Amino acid sequence: MVKIKTDILIIGSGPAGLNAAYTAASHGANVIIVDEAITIGGQLKQQTQILNNLPGEFNSQRGFSLVDDFYERLKSLPITFLLRHTMIGIYKNNSIGVTNGKETFPITYKKLIIATGAAEEATIFPGWTLPGVMTIGAAQILLNREHVLPGNEAIILGFNEFSLEVGKQLESCGVNIKAIVAKGNYDVELFHEAKNVGIRVVSNATIISATGVNEVEKVVLNIDGIEEEHMVDLVCIGNRLSPILEAFEILSCQLAYQEDLGGLFPKYYNSLETTNTSVYVAGNAAGITNIGGILITGEIAAWNALYSLELLEYSQFKNRSRALWEQLYRIEESQVFKARIAAIKETYKDESLALPPFVELLLEEC
Amino acid sequence: MEKSTIVCRCEEINIDEIEIAIKNGAQEFDDIKRLTRCGMGTCQSKICMNLVRKIISEKLNKPLGEIAPSKMRMPLKVTRLSALTKNIDLCIEEKATLEEGEQTSV
Amino acid sequence: MHINEHPIMNNHFNKDITFTYQGQTFIAREGQTLAAALFANGIKKLGVSRKFHKPRGLFCANGRCTSCFVTVNGLDHVLSCMTLVEEGMVIEANNSDPTVRSGQN
Amino acid sequence: MSKRYDIVIIGSGVIGSSIAYHLSESQQEEVLVIDKGFPLSGTSGSTQAWVWVHSKAPASYGELSMFSAELYPILEKKIGDVEYKRTGGISPFFSESEREKALMLAEKQATVGIPIEVLSQEEVLSREPALSPNIVGATYSPIDGNVNPFRLVELFIRAAKKNNVEFSFYTSVTSILKKNGLFEIETEKGGKYTAKKIIFAGGPWMKELASLIDIKVPVKQVRGQILITEPLTNLIKHTIAGMRQADNGEVLIGYSLEEVGYDRRTTLDIIQNTAQMAIDYIPSLANANIVRAFSGIRVIPEDELPIIGEIPNVENAYISVMHSGITLSPIIGTLMAELLLHGDTSIDLQQYSLSRFDK
Numbered sequence: 001m002v003k004i005k006t007d008i009l010i011i012g013s014g015p016a017g018l019n020a021a022y023t024a025a026s027h028g029a030n031v032i033i034v035d036e037a038i039t040i041g042g043q044l045k046q047q048t049q050i051l052n053n054l055p056g057e058f059n060s061q062r063g064f065s066l067v068d069d070f071y072e073r074l075k076s077l078p079i080t081f082l083l084r085h086t087m088i089g090i091y092k093n094n095s096i097g098v099t100n101g102k103e104t105f106p107i108t109y110k111k112l113i114i115a116t117g118a119a120e121e122a123t124i125f126p127g128w129t130l131p132g133v134m135t136i137g138a139a140q141i142l143l144n145r146e147h148v149l150p151g152n153e154a155i156i157l158g159f160n161e162f163s164l165e166v167g168k169q170l171e172s173c174g175v176n177i178k179a180i181v182a183k184g185n186y187d188v189e190l191f192h193e194a195k196n197v198g199i200r201v202v203s204n205a206t207i208i209s210a211t212g213v214n215e216v217e218k219v220v221l222n223i224d225g226i227e228e229e230h231m232v233d234l235v236c237i238g239n240r241l242s243p244i245l246e247a248f249e250i251l252s253c254q255l256a257y258q259e260d261l262g263g264l265f266p267k268y269y270n271s272l273e274t275t276n277t278s279v280y281v282a283g284n285a286a287g288i289t290n291i292g293g294i295l296i297t298g299e300i301a302a303w304n305a306l307y308s309l310e311l312l313e314y315s316q317f318k319n320r321s322r323a324l325w326e327q328l329y330r331i332e333e334s335q336v337f338k339a340r341i342a343a344i345k346e347t348y349k350d351e352s353l354a355l356p357p358f359v360e361l362l363l364e365e366c
Numbered sequence: 367m368e369k370s371t372i373v374c375r376c377e378e379i380n381i382d383e384i385e386i387a388i389k390n391g392a393q394e395f396d397d398i399k400r401l402t403r404c405g406m407g408t409c410q411s412k413i414c415m416n417l418v419r420k421i422i423s424e425k426l427n428k429p430l431g432e433i434a435p436s437k438m439r440m441p442l443k444v445t446r447l448s449a450l451t452k453n454i455d456l457c458i459e460e461k462a463t464l465e466e467g468e469q470t471s472v
Numbered sequence: 473m474h475i476n477e478h479p480i481m482n483n484h485f486n487k488d489i490t491f492t493y494q495g496q497t498f499i500a501r502e503g504q505t506l507a508a509a510l511f512a513n514g515i516k517k518l519g520v521s522r523k524f525h526k527p528r529g530l531f532c533a534n535g536r537c538t539s540c541f542v543t544v545n546g547l548d549h550v551l552s553c554m555t556l557v558e559e560g561m562v563i564e565a566n567n568s569d570p571t572v573r574s575g576q577n
Numbered sequence: 578m579s580k581r582y583d584i585v586i587i588g589s590g591v592i593g594s595s596i597a598y599h600l601s602e603s604q605q606e607e608v609l610v611i612d613k614g615f616p617l618s619g620t621s622g623s624t625q626a627w628v629w630v631h632s633k634a635p636a637s638y639g640e641l642s643m644f645s646a647e648l649y650p651i652l653e654k655k656i657g658d659v660e661y662k663r664t665g666g667i668s669p670f671f672s673e674s675e676r677e678k679a680l681m682l683a684e685k686q687a688t689v690g691i692p693i694e695v696l697s698q699e700e701v702l703s704r705e706p707a708l709s710p711n712i713v714g715a716t717y718s719p720i721d722g723n724v725n726p727f728r729l730v731e732l733f734i735r736a737a738k739k740n741n742v743e744f745s746f747y748t749s750v751t752s753i754l755k756k757n758g759l760f761e762i763e764t765e766k767g768g769k770y771t772a773k774k775i776i777f778a779g780g781p782w783m784k785e786l787a788s789l790i791d792i793k794v795p796v797k798q799v800r801g802q803i804l805i806t807e808p809l810t811n812l813i814k815h816t817i818a819g820m821r822q823a824d825n826g827e828v829l830i831g832y833s834l835e836e837v838g839y840d841r842r843t844t845l846d847i848i849q850n851t852a853q854m855a856i857d858y859i860p861s862l863a864n865a866n867i868v869r870a871f872s873g874i875r876v877i878p879e880d881e882l883p884i885i886g887e888i889p890n891v892e893n894a895y896i897s898v899m900h901s902g903i904t905l906s907p908i909i910g911t912l913m914a915e916l917l918l919h920g921d922t923s924i925d926l927q928q929y930s931l932s933r934f935d936k
Contacts, residue, residue, distance in 0.1 A: 375521070375528075375531070375537065375539060376522075376538065377522075377523070378521055378522070378523040378524055378526075407522075407538070408538040408541075408549075409536060409537050409538040409539075412536045412537065413531075413532070413536065413537045443535065444538065444549070444551075
């Protein structure tokens, strides 16, 4: 019979979960980190681009090497990794139920940090269910994690920083990107970047259909009213991300909505505690942001969990907490930070609580 | 977009079927789910939830933020029954048994 | 196709293994997922949908969409994107609803 | 301005919808059905939906259930395919000591014509080979079956709408006053309706609803948690006490009963327990994937028998609340339509009157 107890339980071993684990374990907390994947790192494992916006304590590096970096930091700390374990639900006493596919058992915790990250939104069109049509994240996983070529001739649907980055990575491995399809307005700077590397971006364009017998063979685009056909064996859907909500929902955390945070997300305070006491949120699950924001929110959640476990002195906690929020303000896209602070303000309002002066200050600043 | 375009990959429910459900009074994802089986398949609406919410928002002219998400169910991922049976002696306080067949039927 | 020389990353696979799909033998790298091993061998269609029997394959690669189910060693509906390939694995396409058989684990 | 109706039904679950449909068949009355939510968001949408007769006690209640089951084929001809299947019902037992009880049940139910066989182990396993060899016997009746509750409620509503019944969903009733012999109904949305007659079909929410007219209805809420497998190839032919396989191949499994008010959450405690029960009954289910668990709040009257008919001391007010609403909806709809349109019923409902609790 498995019976597991811990101070801090973290769901998700992506950058937010790892940074939370590092912070928590290096201040004396027992930590269990649960992830359904085979190795730690979440979506960072297949990021080959050099990450900008890393907080000061991290060296500028590529995503997959940051995972190795974390591995080195974490291996001597009191952290239990439960990889290939999936959180599937909760027990009546609020323990988290985890399965490894063979058995299911509860983990009891004092504080829970949920860092389940984000999921890629789909884009629908006739033929989007064909094999060979996949999310751009899936194509990147094949390419960089599995070292498998996802196709030879590709169309990318959706023009944004990430879809262009993966487009470049695909090209560098020999995939011919026939076009990136941009719906309407796009970032001029991004357009020039694409142009510089020789990737064609078609604007004011949509996909009419993807067809093929057993897998995708052809797509028809509508570019500014003119139809264009392409023979392809790969269609990548490069839509936006939205926070993964399942765990929060079954924990009865209330949800809120902010367009700039990626849609629905769990309501939280400036402690990153959700409306379910002792449940914290970190990383993209708390609103879609950049890698810096992901790492910092992981640390903020951990500091607050530590403080409420009385593992920190007040002054130590207060100073670091403040510094982290200021760092977040500097590192995050301003509209993301604004949306986050607005969301926190809403949470206090909904719960009829006074806004802490510090948050008020941040509100003024942005 | 063609009305026959699939929205729910698992149960293969298309735009048309969702719009009909909305016409019949459905306002939330779960209303549509119960009428059409959209989101009831193996992925449990993880892929179609926001697609459907967007259709509802457009059809009813309501902000996306006001369209409730589908109610997520345990287990959060498909799980073998055999994996669920192990370790059950832990927290069960009231042993739930069935005396008469009709008791779970309504 | 397997990528032998990745432009940025070192090759983190060091062993080849074999598996069968629909009775045919293929080579994978130890450490790859089933979905990737199949994809590398040109197998994109992993099965058909329930209602209209349309082809299905890898879509999200993160265990969420359940489009990549295959049968592994007789056990139906295994997520190929979340399962590592193993030497000698017998993999079959997901062309009908799963059948539960006794005597498996 | 308030809109006038002959009959207002509160509750659009399987019972309210069935009554609405059966009332509408004669197309004599103007009928409105009000529901606080959307159809199937409550109890009727969270059930295994057995049409279950054979173990219903006392025998007179079993008989009412049997009459209802017999109406299903006729109902399907009128409202459309509700995936009704008379699969036969099997209620297995695991120890020889239970055989005695089974024989007594068979004897009692025979008095009202419910056919029950008490099967030996070989007979059970030959009828339903997927069942566990640990089963020593079972009661079996050919009258039991199941139905698709989503189709059933949807088609009741569709047929009623065709006959000009009006429905108002997402409408909570906030007050009911009786003035000059008419019921004045106000809703949260600000709607006002008057009705000559009113029917309460609020299922588990009946207590709160009835309090609007100062009536006490002795019912309790009981949560049942149900597991669903992904669709499987044919495995189970019969409706088995605790589980059934739906038309699309999903196996529904549920045994739990908990009194937790209106809390509709599921818990892994019950889910894991239910999973064990499923494998105890059908060992090969071990390899099936569970895709979801859900719960429904069942309503169970204090003496477990339906409460049907006129509400004592409130003229023109009626009630229909019961457990096993799926099984009973065809007969309840029929009888309530008779009662409201003709003032009398073809089956005596005296034993199901709300007044029985006054004693």
